[in-house]
Amino acid sequence: MTRLSNAFAKSHPALVAFITAGDGDTAANLDALVAGGADVIELGMPFTDPMADGPVIQEANIRSLNAGTTTADIFAIASAFRKRHPDTPLVLMGYANPMTIRGGDWFASECNKAGVDGVICVDIPPEEDPELGPALRSAGIDLIRLATPTTDVARLPAVLDGASGFLYYVSVAGITGLQVAAQTSIDEAVARLKAQTDLPVAVGFGVRTPEQAANIARVADGVVVGSAIVELVAQHGANAAGPVRDYVASLKHAIVAARKA
Amino acid sequence: MTITERTPNSFRNQPDERGHFGQFGGRYVAETLMPLVLDLEREYRAAQQDPAFAAQFDDLLEHYVGRPSPLYYAERLTEEVRKDAPTGKGAQIWFKRDELNHTGAHKINNCVGQILLAIRMGKTRIIAETGAGQHGVATATVCARFGLPCFIYMGAKDIERQQPNVFRMRLLGAEIIPVTSGAGTLKDAMNEGLRDWVANVHDTFYIIGTAAGPHPYPELVRDFQSVIGKEARAQMLSRINRLPDLLVACIGGGSNALGLFHPFLDDKDVAMLGIEAAGHGLDKEHAASLAGGRPGILHGNKTYLLQDADGQIAEAHSISAGLDYPGIGPEHSWLKEIGRVRYDSVTDVEALAAFQLLCRTEGIIPALEPAHAIAAVEREAKKMDRDQIILANLCGRGDKDIFTVAEALGTKI
Numbered sequence: 001m002t003r004l005s006n007a008f009a010k011s012h013p014a015l016v017a018f019i020t021a022g023d024g025d026t027a028a029n030l031d032a033l034v035a036g037g038a039d040v041i042e043l044g045m046p047f048t049d050p051m052a053d054g055p056v057i058q059e060a061n062i063r064s065l066n067a068g069t070t071t072a073d074i075f076a077i078a079s080a081f082r083k084r085h086p087d088t089p090l091v092l093m094g095y096a097n098p099m100t101i102r103g104g105d106w107f108a109s110e111c112n113k114a115g116v117d118g119v120i121c122v123d124i125p126p127e128e129d130p131e132l133g134p135a136l137r138s139a140g141i142d143l144i145r146l147a148t149p150t151t152d153v154a155r156l157p158a159v160l161d162g163a164s165g166f167l168y169y170v171s172v173a174g175i176t177g178l179q180v181a182a183q184t185s186i187d188e189a190v191a192r193l194k195a196q197t198d199l200p201v202a203v204g205f206g207v208r209t210p211e212q213a214a215n216i217a218r219v220a221d222g223v224v225v226g227s228a229i230v231e232l233v234a235q236h237g238a239n240a241a242g243p244v245r246d247y248v249a250s251l252k253h254a255i256v257a258a259r260k261a
Numbered sequence: 262m263t264i265t266e267r268t269p270n271s272f273r274n275q276p277d278e279r280g281h282f283g284q285f286g287g288r289y290v291a292e293t294l295m296p297l298v299l300d301l302e303r304e305y306r307a308a309q310q311d312p313a314f315a316a317q318f319d320d321l322l323e324h325y326v327g328r329p330s331p332l333y334y335a336e337r338l339t340e341e342v343r344k345d346a347p348t349g350k351g352a353q354i355w356f357k358r359d360e361l362n363h364t365g366a367h368k369i370n371n372c373v374g375q376i377l378l379a380i381r382m383g384k385t386r387i388i389a390e391t392g393a394g395q396h397g398v399a400t401a402t403v404c405a406r407f408g409l410p411c412f413i414y415m416g417a418k419d420i421e422r423q424q425p426n427v428f429r430m431r432l433l434g435a436e437i438i439p440v441t442s443g444a445g446t447l448k449d450a451m452n453e454g455l456r457d458w459v460a461n462v463h464d465t466f467y468i469i470g471t472a473a474g475p476h477p478y479p480e481l482v483r484d485f486q487s488v489i490g491k492e493a494r495a496q497m498l499s500r501i502n503r504l505p506d507l508l509v510a511c512i513g514g515g516s517n518a519l520g521l522f523h524p525f526l527d528d529k530d531v532a533m534l535g536i537e538a539a540g541h542g543l544d545k546e547h548a549a550s551l552a553g554g555r556p557g558i559l560h561g562n563k564t565y566l567l568q569d570a571d572g573q574i575a576e577a578h579s580i581s582a583g584l585d586y587p588g589i590g591p592e593h594s595w596l597k598e599i600g601r602v603r604y605d606s607v608t609d610v611e612a613l614a615a616f617q618l619l620c621r622t623e624g625i626i627p628a629l630e631p632a633h634a635i636a637a638v639e640r641e642a643k644k645m646d647r648d649q650i651i652l653a654n655l656c657g658r659g660d661k662d663i664f665t666v667a668e669a670l671g672t673k674i
Contacts, residue, residue, distance in 0.1 A: 048574040049448065049559060051455045052291045058442060071571045096289050096558040101572030123558065125295045127279065127288050131558075148293040150462055155296060173293050174460035 003089035004117050004142055004165045007039045008200035012256045013217040014039035014166075016202050017248055018093065018226030020046055020060035021077055022069025024233040024240050030081050032241040033229075034088050036248025040166075040202075040222065041081070042120065045074055045094030052122045054177035056227040059234065071098055075114045082115030091118040091144060091165070096131065100124075104135035111141045118142035118165040126158045133162050142166075147193060149173045149185070156196050166200040166222060169193060171207075177227025180206040183215050190219045210254030217258035225251055272526035272601050275592060280476020283598060285591035288475040289558045293459045298561075302477045304382050314377060321373045322488060325406065328370075330489075331358040332496035332652075337622040342642045352645035354638055355505065356655040357493045357521060360627065366657035367489060367517045368399035372468055374485035376403040379466035386461065389468045390414045390454040392447035392513065393583035393630065394426025395657055396470030401435035403468075411435040414453040417445035419582045426661050444576045447513075447586045451560050471514025472590035475561030479591050486520025493652060494524050505652035507641060508533045511633040512604070513548070513584035515593045517656035522602060532603065535593060536637045538579035539606035546578035549606040550589040551597050564591040580609035580669065581629035583657070611636040613669055616659065628657030629665065 007014050017038035019029050023046070033041055046064040050057060078090055092099075092111065099107050099121055111119060119141055124131050126145070136143045142165030150173055151159055160167070169189060171181035186203055193201050203216045204224025213223045225248075232247055233240040275282045280302075288298055308314040322328040335354045343351030359367040379387060387409050391397030397413040404411035413430055417439045420427050430437055443449035458467045472482040497504055508525060510518035512535045525531045540547035547553060550565040557566040559574055567575040567587035577587040596602040607615075612629055615636035619627050627635060631654065638653045645651070659666070667674045 047572075048443070049452050051452050051560070052293075052459065054456075062442075065573060097566075097568070097572040097574070099572075101557055101568070101570075122291050123289045123561070125288060125290060125292055127295070131289075146292040148291075150293050150296045152296065159292065170293065172460075173462050175456045179460070 002117065002142070003087060004040065007089050008166060008221055010039065012259050013220060014200070014202065014222035015248070015252050015255050016040040016042055016204070016222050016224040017229055018042040018044060018224065019229055019233060020044040020057060020064055021074045022046055022064035022067055023060040023230070025238050026077050027080060028241040029233060029244050031084065032245035033248055034085055036245040037252030038248055041088060041090045042093045042224070042226070043074070043078065043090060045071070045092055045098055047095040047098055050095065052175055054175040054227060056177045056230050056234070060230045075110050078114040078116050089117040090115065091120060092116050093120040094122070096121055096123045100131055104132040107132065108135040108139035108141055112139045116141060118144045120144045120146065120168060126161065129162055137162065144168055146170050149189065153192070156193070160197050160199070163199060166202050167193060167197060168224065169201055169203045169220070170205050171203050172205045174205070176205060178206065180212070186216060187219050210250050213251045214254040214258035217255040223251070223255055273523060275595060276476060276480055280480070282592045282595035284556065285563050285594040286476055286479055287563050288561065289563065290475045290561045291459060293462060294475070297462050298475050300382065301378070304378060305477050305481050308378060308381060314381070317377060318374055322370065326363045326369050326373065327361065328488065329492040329496070330361050332493060332500060333358050335623050338619065339642070341618065341622045342639050343647070346643040349647060350643055350645060351647050352506070352642040352649040352651045354642055355650060355652045357489060357652060358655055359489055359517065360631070360655045360658035364395070364399045364402050365660065366395040366399065366628065367486060367520060367654070368396045368470060369402065370488055370520070371470070371482050371485040371516060372399040372403045374481065375466070375468045376407055376409070379409070379468070380407060382466065384464060384466035386410050386465045387468055388412045388414065388454055388457050388465055389470060390447065390450035391470060392416070392419055392450070392585055393581065394419070394423040394430065394661060395583060397435070398426050398429050398433070400468050401430040401433035404435065405433045412457065413437050414440055414450040414457070416447060416450045417441045419446055419450070422665055423582055423661060424664065446582070448574065448577070455560070470516070472516040472519050472592060473514045473560065473562055473564065473588060479562065482516050483519045483523055483592060486516050487523045489517065489520035489654060490522060490524035493521060497652065504528055504531050505650040506530070506532060506645065507651045509536065509634050509638050509641065509651060510654040510656065511536045511584065511630045512589060512593060513538070513586050513630065514588070515590040517654050519590065519592055521654045526601060533601070534637060534641065535602055535604045536633045537604060537606040538581060538584035538633055539608040540578040540580070542608055543606060547606070548577035548579040548584050548586060550587060551593065551604045552606050554587070556594065559588055562591045564588055564594045580612060580665065581633065583628070583630040584633065605637060607633040607636040613666065615639060616666060625655070626659035627655055628659045629662045631656050
């Protein structure tokens with residue numbers, strides 16, 4: 001069992017919580033995510049050109065880079081997190097160039113040393129897997145792939161081939177934090193995905209209220225929340241830990257209650 | 262339009278079936294876009310086999326764009342350059358006159374091809390990014406011609422320095438969406454274009470303006486632009502029964518250069534020179550990705566990029582908005598690595614001087630983009646014999662740039 005598989009083996013669906021590394025007091029905010037009940041942490045690696053992100057996460061990227069965040073800083077944040085939280089899985093999420101600029105092997109080895117459990121790379125589709133996939137797999141780091149509303153049944157096996165950890169279902173064709181998918185379309189998509197894979201399916205993009213999280217938790221193995229947390233960091237700056245913890249706790253409560261209902 | 266021939270040992274066989282030019286190119290896009298990019302490739306392959314597609318493309322280029330564009334011997338410029346050249350030196354300077362195209366630049370060739378593909382795919386909404394505004398104008402033009410709604414992403418800084426083109430696009434019925442993220446230039450406009458596309462995949466076609474982006478864009482843009490080199494090659498042979506010794510073109514993303522170079526790549530005796538924008542100088546702010554960058558992944562392809570050690574993308578600078586981009590089309594990265602094309606750069610100051618030189622000697626106001634190529638032509642011609650021939654691509658006219666040039670020269674208009 002890995003930290004990630006344990007997180008998805010709990011009696012309730014997993015709450016997957018995202019913040020951008022280097023935006024605000026990242027260590028305190030990570031602790032707040034855990035204290036609020038996040039089951040999996042996604043730590044965003046800032047990039048100058050976050051093409052798949054909406055304004056909220058774009059601005060977090062800019063704040064982080066303007067504060068001077070480097071790749072070395074991100075791995076230091078991850079290492080320190082791992083020492084404080086030996087059991088909470090940590091996934092790095094970001095774009096291809098910062099992950100591959102020193103070579104896939106270098107990146108995978110740094111992930112390994114820092115206790116990172118998985119990697120989500122927005123702009124490396126299965127077609128370009130050699131860029132990062134083999135290095136991560138040989139280092140024992142899960143490569144978490146994305147499925148979207150445009151990923152049809154014929155294409156899904158290619159997405160699943162080489163994927164591990166969990167499958168991230170991007171519920172809207174769009175960028176982060178803006179639109180919200182209709183619950184019926186999420187229900188259908190999750191059923192379709194689960195028919196083809198044993199990997200846990202986590203659903204994200206546009207999730208912000210406990211009610212939405214609960215609705216997704218009724219059908220999926222995990223709920224991903226990002227922009228709404230990053231907004232709290234933007235709003236509260238260095239003092240975001242309290243509001244982040246309370247907000248995450250409200251999501252977690254809804255998710256746990258959803259399955260009991 | 263004809264299909265690129267696939268013969269062994271040719272420089273014209275790229276990309277491979279996965280869209281790679283050596284280690285460059287590829288399809289580095291979000292999963293949401295991937296099925297669409299694969300659809301586009303299928304549709305492009307079908308179009309390549311369809312004589313009706315080629316016939317419509319050729320017909321529009323002839324009767325709407327005004328092709329073939331002239332091949333012109335710049336006699337006065339040649340003489341002017343010879344004045345400063347060593348004895349016996351001073352090659353003959355010829356221009357491919359793509360600035361005479363409808364809309365004033367080579368960009369329209371590609372837009373005609375892509376809108377025909379969009380219509381073939383049943384797409385009903387067109388988006389594009391633009392830097393100098395030439396690609397935006399060309400896209401707005403074909404959208405007006407075919408009655409499709411058009412949305413142009415343009416950096417706020419570029420909107421400011423390219424007002425005439427902004428007004429042109431509006432006249433043509435396009436909606437201009439200012440982009441304020443980043444430095445507000447072409448790179449940021451491309452990010453916003455991709456964000457729009459990913460949110461509107463069902464009905465939207467993204468007309469990319471240069472030979473970059475995810476496969477098959479670099480290939481199809483090159484193919485549509487190759488009309489430049491095919492015409493030039495035939496015109497040279499019919500006018501003087503020989504090929505040029507050197508081809509020169511400026512490079513932002515590199516579509517005009519590839520359009521000229523590609524049909525000549527297997528002509529061993531034809532040398533080629535691509536000119537990047539050195540901005541304030543290669544040791545300062547510039548836009549020369551090959552000279553000052555290294556391979557990385559951005560906007561769907563792997564190519565040379567201006568970036569820091571962590572892979573964060575740098576801001577480019579050039580006086581020419583059309584060259585102001587921190588990357589370059591992947592086929593150029595490949596042609597550099599295999600050594601088939603030589604690459605060099607020209608600064609803002611050198612380009613401004615060449616701009617004025619062409620105005621005075623030939624009565625042609627070039628765009629600031631090809632002014633970079635002209636500066637390099639001047640430099641190269643002095644090193645070459647008088648019976649040798651340089652052919653440069655005059656890829657755009659300078660009407661759009663007169664305000665920028667006036668400001669740089671300290672003149673109020």
